[in-house]
Amino acid sequence: MLPLHPVVVHFPIVLAVLLPISAVWALWAIRKGTTPRRAWSAPAAMAVALALSALVAVKTGEAQDERVERVVAEQPLEAHEEAAETFLTLSSGLALLVAAGLVRGRAGGIARMLGTAGAAGLVALAVYVGHSGGKLVYQYGAASAYTTPDTRTTDAGERANSTSRPPSIDGADR
DSSP states (O other): OOOSHHHHTHHHHHHHHHHHHHHHHHHHHHHTTOOHHHHHHHHHHHHHHHHHHHHHHHHHHHHTHHHHHTTSOHHHHHHHHHHHHHHHHHHHHHHHHHHHTTSOHHHHHHHHHHHHHHHHHHHHHHHHHHHHHHHHHHTSOTTHHHHSOOTTOOOHHHHHHHHSOOOOTTSTTO
16 A cells, blocks of 8 residues: 555645745735735645645544554654644645635725745745654654554554565566
8 A cells, every 4th residue: 555645745745835936926916906816826726725635634644543553653653643633724724814815895805915924934844844744754664554564453464565675677586
């Protein structure tokens, strides 16, 4: 079984970095005469995509949690999970705030300014969550949960495949 979590976690990180950039660009475009609704639709869509990708990252992490718990101590794993859940909650709230920037008038303007500030602040949390995940892999050996056979597998065929050695490149195993 290939772990899906390492693949999907990069989407919320990238979107968290791009969101404040797109928000600042949209504020600049509004100042230059673009309608707020038109300029702000890109940050609003990106904020929703960020929240959805954070949800997928948390769900895939939860799905692979048990396997990784066998090789990583509880404290660093719990710290990463809690940070990721906080990121999900804040990115979801931020998506609502940024979407409120599509509203006309003073309320929309305030939401755009607060959404931009919130997006900039969320980058720090994204970096922390990504860093703690990287530490799980590189410092605590979380990847080894997928490089050693899963002895709890119930399907004999899957177990046989997970313990077989891949062929060597130079053909020395023939």
